[in-house]
Amino acid sequence: MIQINQRDPRPIYEQVKDSLRRLVISGAFAPDEKLPSVRDFATQLAINPNTVQRAYRDLEMEGFIYTVAGRGSFAAPLEEVQDIYINSLYKTFDKNVEELLALGESPAQLSERIQKLHGKETQQS
Amino acid sequence: MIQINQRDPRPIYEQVKDSLRRLVISGAFAPDEKLPSVRDFATQLAINPNTVQRAYRDLEMEGFIYTVAGRGSFAAPLEEVQDIYINSLYKTFDKNVEELLALGESPAQLSERIQKLHGKETQQS
Amino acid sequence: MIQINQRDPRPIYEQVKDSLRRLVISGAFAPDEKLPSVRDFATQLAINPNTVQRAYRDLEMEGFIYTVAGRGSFAAPLEEVQDIYINSLYKTFDKNVEELLALGESPAQLSERIQKLHGKETQQS
């Protein structure tokens, strides 16, 4: 289901988190769908169960999944999850834009750049 | 001049780097102005000289300061420094925008948000 | 495996870097093969772990190895590594040749010299 890249310098639990987060956000896990158990997932990825545990714990704190003791972990509702994620993106977006504006870049420049990125993307699809 | 937060989870040398980078970019250090000596800065921040040196070495490789053995470290020319920094900001800007677009946000929404941020800023001045 | 020469005026970490770089480029370390741990290597060379780590950190930034915290450091893929190295060789090659040409040496002389060096080498094999 997901891939661990042993050459990625990031900690493995970060890679697991990012992959799962992406899957939940994209709806690949239906809302309230059960995630693989920590043990299964660990053996499947050939990594240590502690590492998976850590990823689940973090994702729960971030609100992307929820855990019911004795029953397992589940994907949070799609809408909540996307709200959380888009909010976090906007937070870094705002900080980023503020700095760029402070350094003399103009709103028009930034908007144009967005247009170009939009062009690329729609072209791909 | 700058503050170290021992409770900040980031390495101390990263905190030092960020603070200095900000000072150099903002022009708080005039171009070619001498930075505090490694030893002075270390005692001033109550940290080890090696930690300060690590920060200086990194910043030099990033192009924000230059250092001459036996003479000291100096702020790089403002223009170079801002170019480097704006480039790095645009790099995260692009990634950020791409994700937002992929999640269904429209270019218009983003541009409008930029306008609002721009309004706030010009109001302050 | 490699030798440190305490009488060499170059910093020890530079000697370590050069030796390792050579081993990786030559394929003596297979791609993705694990390098000795910082501690092991340090005791083996009878130098301080920090010195080895400095070498590893630099080599990672240069792209010759990659390192994953908690797992170890590994040789980068041979092709990438050779590309990087050949590029750096060409950079000094160009500077060298430009100076020689400026001092009146002719392209023909240089080409002939290359032929001779090529002869020696193919003879060896």
Place this chain on the structure above:
Amino acid sequence: MIQINQRDPRPIYEQVKDSLRRLVISGAFAPDEKLPSVRDFATQLAINPNTVQRAYRDLEMEGFIYTVAGRGSFAAPLEEVQDIYINSLYKTFDKNVEELLALGESPAQLSERIQKLHGKETQQS
């Protein structure tokens, strides 16, 4: 006559050496012409006399100038000086080429590259 660049990370005595070496090789100093005295040169460049002294001492060991106690330092004969320098260039040339050949570059590739560099240079003149 020569320029010290305070932003150059190289030690000042290296900068002085390089500049003088270039002047001697190019014939800007006639063979056996007297170089400025250490003291004069130092005040002229606004640097420490020890630094100039160091440069003169090194250049004498390399054979580019010679010193007569009590009379001063003098440029060595042009022919000698160029031989020395070209030899040193060829030494690094050979090492460089050997490595490139060992990594699979062909003599033809290198010769072609030399041709291109030659073209650029003659174009400039």
Place this chain on the structure above:
DNA sequence: GTGGTCTAGACCACC
């Protein structure tokens, strides 16, 4: 056990 960070303190080259 692995790399990453930090400290304390030493020595050297350069100016």
Place this chain on the structure above:
DNA sequence: GTGGTCTAGACCACT
């Protein structure tokens, strides 16, 4: 006095 290197030894995060 300045930066650069090195050592010895400690603690932490990750696997």
